[in-house]
Amino acid sequence: MGNDAYSILIKDICTAYHGLPVLESFSLQVPEGELLGVFGPNGTGKSTLIKVCLGLVPVASGEVRISGYRMSREGISFIRKLTAYVPQSFDVDRRMPVTAGEVVMMGRFGRMGLFNRIGPGDQAAADDALNMLGVKHLAGRTFGRLSGGEKQRVIVARALAQEPKILLMDEPTNSLDWESKKRICSLIREVHVERKxxxxxxxxxxxxxxxxxxxxxxxxxxxIIGARDPSEFRHCCRGQRHS
Ligand SMILES: Nc1ncnc2c1ncn2[C@@H]1O[C@H](COP(=O)(O)OP(=O)(O)OP(=O)(O)O)[C@@H](O)[C@H]1O
Ligand SMILES: [Mg+2]
Structure with a gap:
């Protein structure tokens, strides 16, 4: 079953790695159209939360629904089409012969059927994303040889090329300089609003x-120990910054 008022609905789940619990009795509701931030110290389970939304880590109990689709063998293929993921780190072999343009095109694979060719729509979506992130000039370069910040922008471009309904970003400004950070912040907001x-x-x-x-x-x-609106959040974080 698809469609739901909540794009992300997590009810009372527990997840563990090798028997060590990470998220326990954890619930979260993200209404459709919300741009939600998650903040907390290292090792608290933030990346695990994103992986739960993608079906990348098993959940021992409770329920996960993405746009109304239950996280299950049947639901996962719908969920994968609806979601795009910017991982916290993406180590690739520097010699891996894949260009930045090809990495962005990988974002289109979920939309192509088996043996389907890259069509003009796919090329347009990939070019659009490369342009948005200001990395069109890197399209022909070997991905593994790009700098950390260049790779990061290419990975964000790949997520946008996918034209998802739900965008899950884990530390998307990790290795970016101040200018690129500002640019990506406003771009995320812009794309979020424009593409609903x-x-x-x-x-x-x-x-x-x-x-x-x-x-x-x-x-x-x-x-989850609380929720803040942005001005409150900035105020309460002053003087007790995590890094
Ligand atoms: N694949 C894994 N195998 C074993 N333990 C893991 C695995 N992934 C995460 N953990 C552990 O689960 C806990 C939560 O990890 P997670 O990556 O979700 O934290 P985080 O909040 O994203 O931290 P950070 O801010 O450092 O990115 C940590 O104690 C981590 O060591
Ligand atoms: Mg993390």
Whole structure:
């Protein structure tokens, strides 16, 4: 079953790695159209939360629904088409012979059928995303040999090329300089509004979250301990910055 008022609905789930619990009795509701930030110390389970939304880590109990689709063998193929993911890190072999343009085109693969060719629509979406992120000039370069910040922008472009309904970003400004950070913050907001997305951003970057999000959830030791609106969040983080 698809469509739901909540793009992300997590009810009372538990996840663990090798028997060690990370998220326990964890619930979260993200209404359709919200741009939600998640903030909290290292090791608290923020990346795990994103992976739960993508079906990348098993959930021992409770329920996960993405746009109304239950996380299940049947639901996962719909969920994968609806969601795009910017991972926290993406190590690739520097010699891997794949260009930045090809990495962005990978964002289109979920929309192509088996053996389908890259069509003009796919090329246009990839070019659009490369242009938006200001990395069109890098399209022919070997991805593994780009700088950290260049790779990061290419990975964000790949997510946008996918034309998702739900965008899940884990530390999207990690290795960016100040100018690129500002640019990406306003771009995320712009794309979010223009394409009517639901967006979840995990970050330690207080300015990114305060400037970009509608609401920020605070996480600690696998639990949500509160929610703040952006101005409140900026105020309460002053003097106690995580890094
Ligand atoms: N694949 C894994 N195998 C074992 N333990 C893991 C795995 N992934 C994460 N963990 C552990 O789960 C806990 C939560 O990790 P997670 O990556 O979700 O934290 P995080 O909040 O994203 O932290 P950070 O801010 O450092 O990115 C940590 O204690 C981590 O060591
Ligand atoms: Mg993380």
């Amino acid at each position: 997305l639901t967006t979840l951003i995990v970050s330690h970057d207080i300015d990114l979250l305060a400037d970009t999000c509608d609401r920020i959830m605070l996480m600690e030791r696998g639990h």
